[in-house]
Amino acid sequence: MRAWLARAYGGPGVLVAGELPVPRPRAGEVLIRVEASTVSAADRRIRAMDFPRGLGLVGRAVFGFRRPRRPVLGVEATGIVVAVGSAVERFRPGDAVIALCGTRMGAHAEYLLLNERAAMVPRPSGMALETAAALAFGGTCARDYLRRGALHPGERMLVIGASGTVGSAVVQLAAAAGARVTGVSSAPNLDLVRSLGAEEVIDYTTKDILATGERFDIVADAVGALDFSRAQAILAEGGRYLAINGSVADMLARPRGSRRCIAGPAAERADDLAALVDLATAGRFRPLIDCILPFEAAVQAHARVDTGRKRGSVVLRLEEQGGTEE
Numbered sequence: 001m002r003a004w005l006a007r008a009y010g011g012p013g014v015l016v017a018g019e020l021p022v023p024r025p026r027a028g029e030v031l032i033r034v035e036a037s038t039v040s041a042a043d044r045r046i047r048a049m050d051f052p053r054g055l056g057l058v059g060r061a062v063f064g065f066r067r068p069r070r071p072v073l074g075v076e077a078t079g080i081v082v083a084v085g086s087a088v089e090r091f092r093p094g095d096a097v098i099a100l101c102g103t104r105m106g107a108h109a110e111y112l113l114l115n116e117r118a119a120m121v122p123r124p125s126g127m128a129l130e131t132a133a134a135l136a137f138g139g140t141c142a143r144d145y146l147r148r149g150a151l152h153p154g155e156r157m158l159v160i161g162a163s164g165t166v167g168s169a170v171v172q173l174a175a176a177a178g179a180r181v182t183g184v185s186s187a188p189n190l191d192l193v194r195s196l197g198a199e200e201v202i203d204y205t206t207k208d209i210l211a212t213g214e215r216f217d218i219v220a221d222a223v224g225a226l227d228f229s230r231a232q233a234i235l236a237e238g239g240r241y242l243a244i245n246g247s248v249a250d251m252l253a254r255p256r257g258s259r260r261c262i263a264g265p266a267a268e269r270a271d272d273l274a275a276l277v278d279l280a281t282a283g284r285f286r287p288l289i290d291c292i293l294p295f296e297a298a299v300q301a302h303a304r305v306d307t308g309r310k311r312g313s314v315v316l317r318l319e320e321q322g323g324t325e326e
C-alpha cells in the first residue's frame with residue numbers, strides 16, 4: 001500500500017512517499033481502506049517534534065527519541081472496513097466508518113488497522129467524505145474540554161484560536177450549549193468566527209485580550225496565547241482556563257481561589273464521536289474545512305499546517321487505486 005513515511009523529525013521535507021505491506025487484522029482488529037484523512041496540528045507536532053514547554057521529553061518518549069517510532073502519521077480518518085479479524089463484533093466488511101486513531105496514528109496510508117474498540121463509529125450514508133474525515137480531532141477535543149470545564153448555559157466564554165480546527169469546534173459546541181461566546185482571531189477570520197456562533201469577536205492583532213476589562217467564566221485557549229497565571233486577569237470568580245495547548249506548568253497548576261486550570265491530553269472516546277456524528281447529521285455541528293488536497297500532496301498539506309494560519313482542517317483525499325484486500 002502507499003503510505004507517507006516520516007523517517008526523521010523536521011519540516012515537511014522529511015516526509016517520503018513509500019510502500020508498505022497491507023496489514024492483516026488479528027483478533028479484535030479491523031482493516032479500513034482509507035478514503036480521506038487530515039493533516040492536523042498533532043501531525044505537525046509529532047513530525048516536527050515540537051511540543052509545548054516542558055513536554056519535549058515526554059513527546060520523544062511517546063513517539064521515539066531520535067526519529068518517529070511509527071513513521072506513518074495521521075490521527076483521524078474515514079473509510080471502508082475491508083476485512084475483520086476473529087471475534088470482531090461491532091463492524092463488518094463494507095461498513096463505512098469514522099475513526100480517531102490518536103497517538104497510534106497510521107491514517108496517512110491506503111489502509112489503517114485499528115482495534116474495533118478504538119474511537120470508531122459508523123459513517124452515516126450521505127455524509128460528505130471531507131466532513132467525516134475532519135469530524136473527530138477537533139470535535140472530540142472540544143467536547144472533552146467543555147465537559148471537563150463544566151460549561152453551563154448562559155456562561156461567558158472566550159475562545160482563543162477560534163478559526164482553527166479545535167477552536168472552531170469549541171465555538172460551535174459551546175454556542176449550541178447556550179454559552180455566550182467571544183471568539184479571538186485575526187481580522188480576516190472574524191466574520192467566519194461569527195458565522196460559527198460567536199456573539200462577539202476580538203481581533204488579537206489590534207486589541208490586547210487582557211486589556212478589554214471583561215471577565216469570562218471559561219477561557220478556552222487553543223493557541224497557548226496565555227497561561228493560567230496570565231489568564232487570571234480575565235477569569236471571573238469560579239472561572240476555568242482550558243489550556244488546550246498547555247505546558248507542563250498548566251498541567252500542574254493548582255486552583256487559585258475559585259479559579260482552576262484544565263489541561264492535558266483530550267480523551268479519545270467513541271461516544272463523543274457518535275455524538276458529533278449526530279450533531280453533524282442534525283446540522284448543528286459542521287467541521288470547518290480549510291482545504292481538500294489529494295493524498296499525493298501530503299507535503300504541501302503539512303506546509304499549510306505549518307503556517308499556523310489554517311482555518312479548520314486540511315483534508316487529504318485518497319482515490320481508490322485497485323481492488324480491496326480481503
Ligand SMILES: NC(=O)c1ccc[n+]([C@@H]2O[C@H](COP(=O)([O-])OP(=O)(O)OC[C@H]3O[C@@H](n4cnc5c(N)ncnc54)[C@H](OP(=O)(O)O)[C@@H]3O)[C@@H](O)[C@H]2O)c1
Pocket residue numbers: 040041042045137138141160161162163164165166167184185186187189204222223225243244245246264265266267305308309310311312313
Ligand atoms: N490537549 C489536547 O489533547 C489537544 C488536542 C487537539 C489539539 N491540541 C492542540 O491545540 C492546538 C490547536 O490545534 P488546532 O488544530 O486548532 O490548530 P490550527 O487549526 O492549526 O490553528 C490555526 C488557527 O489558529 C489561529 N491563531 C494563531 N495564532 C493565534 C492567536 N494568537 N490568537 C488567536 N488565534 C490564533 C489562526 O487564526 P489567525 O490566522 O486568524 O491567527 C488559525 O486559524 C494545537 O497546538 C494542538 O496541538 C491539543
